[in-house]
Amino acid sequence: MYLQHFGLNEAPFSITPDPAFVYLSAAHRDALAHLMYGVGQGGSGGFVQLTGEVGTGKTT
Known part of the structure; x- marks a missing residue:
């Protein structure tokens, strides 16, 4: 619905x-x-822990 409104593919x-x-x-x-x-x-391999505040780009 909003895809067309905002011109998104x-x-x-x-x-x-x-x-x-x-x-x-x-x-x-x-x-x-x-x-x-x-x-x-x-x-x-090894073990690494990645921490950070919400919105700091951990998922990327």
């Missing part, structure tokens, strides 16, 4: 994020590099 929000719409800022790329480094340690 698809629903703008969903329960799960769509990787096609991810914007990786420099801070996001840096955080991703740290996470990948932590998970990749030891050859068999």
